[in-house]
Amino acid sequence: MKIAVCIKQVPDTEARLRVAKDGRWIDEEDVPFTINESDEVALEAALQIAEKQGGEVIAFSLGPERVREALRKALALGAGRAVHLRHEAFAGGDALATGRALASAIRREECDLVITGSQSDDNGFGATGTVVAGMLAWPHAWLVMGVEVEEGGRTLKVTREMESGLSEVFRLTVPAVLEVQAGLNHPRYASLKGIMSAKKKEIAELSPADLGLIESEVGLAGSRLEVLSVGFPEAAAGAQILSGDGAASELVSKLKNEARVI
């Protein structure tokens, strides 16, 4: 099977965030970036399927120069090739614009399966993989918690998470798009051998023109959503922040005598 994996690079969840000068997004300077959590799970799922069924895994990422590092890591983990959608015009895209670009790049490769994460840790649209499926007109499933390849790769038995601990099981025909949820598997670590061999693997770079798209179809220009500003949410009234050496014992005494809950 030829499997495309979509990988987004996002700010590390532990990063200290500051609002950028223009007020529209965070200031990315000094922010450490990592591969989005569910995208690592997507890559692991793809590698496991390719190992079992035979085939190739191609990692796709749309983003600026720094994204090469994420793709390099995907190659070290076992992806055979990487495709970097890299152009100023791609910046600031919503799920529709980013999904359109990714779908165009994936279409060139004639893949059998696309695996993405369920949700990015930064934009959190929960939508880009489904947009890719819509643009390719392939079946899809969101919040995938189980995949079994059947009939030598012609169909997939998929478990999708529902609310409150329930899940739905159904069958899809290939080609299809699976948007996997954290917890599906435990992603592997890169081996030294993997890291060395990644250096020799190819990272192709594509612009909108390479994809047959005009610049107004991608990035912010091709989006239906614009961010006007970002800011820190207000605190609920009455939150008491305790500090200093005695904070823990002060907390215990407040829970006893003030809140009266213990």
Added chain:
Amino acid sequence: MAKVCAVLQQREGKIHRMAWETVAAAQQLAALSGEKATAVLLGSGVAGLANEVAGCDLESVRVIDHPLLADYTPGGYVAALAGLIALEPPETLLFPHTYQTIEYLPRLAVAAGAGIIPEGLSFEPDGAGGTIWKRPVLGGKLHARVRAKGTGPTLVSLQSGAFSADSRTAGQAAIVAVGIDLATAASWREILGVEQMGGETVDLSKAEIIVAIGRGIGGADKMGPVEELARLLKADIGASRPVIDSGWLPRDRQIGSSGQTVSPKLYLAFGISGAIQHLVGMKGSTCIVAVNKDAGAPIFKIANYGIVGDLHEVIPAMVAALKED
């Protein structure tokens, strides 16, 4: 059809709790331009449910009743709603931000040429006839003010609890059957069944005190002090999703939108950042305590008491203080 539509969710003869919140939000959004909203109901044999919805103050309840819609499938739902939008495009369609809706909504956007605003928390008019929505980004650490641009309808999903279901106003709405040809609709999936994930054995919904841990605990081997604190407080132990996904605790300890919903009188969150999917499962707790080394963690925004610090120091210190008396 009105400019503002609420698309409802139902399953097994019941309107989803969040669909009533969607109705309330649609009424409020439509009221900005002095109008009423339309509600849309999909399913098979849903006349009874339509009557229930018609008791709200709405322009009408549009019902797409079709055997193909008996079970939810993305193919059936996208075809039905894209057909409805094509007949008479509304400006804004509101949806409950449920796992079911989010699965098909982006695909509907592609089919209907619509924009997507996921996880709306609140709205305000932009003064030029448009609407500005607030939505969480970066795990809820920041809120973004966003607006739809370009042409075509906008699909907005509403975060659980963002609008109060009780604020919806009653009325008497007409029920209008809408015929959409679904003959060529692909279901895209063959449903095999519904299962319980990982078997729920622990019921945390009745717990009085919950000691909850998040990824900040750092590993299953660090649980000792947490268990001791729980013992002293006679508390149950709960966790955020990454703790479960990492295999540090069994799945029946998960709290949040994919796990259990709890409302103890005391909820202590250690090393939990406070992502919305966690908050929806515990924000009904009477007293919330947050211990986190990051002062900017969103969990502090809903806490009653907080300590900015290392949980590996705070927990043993709490244990010592509890033992003292």
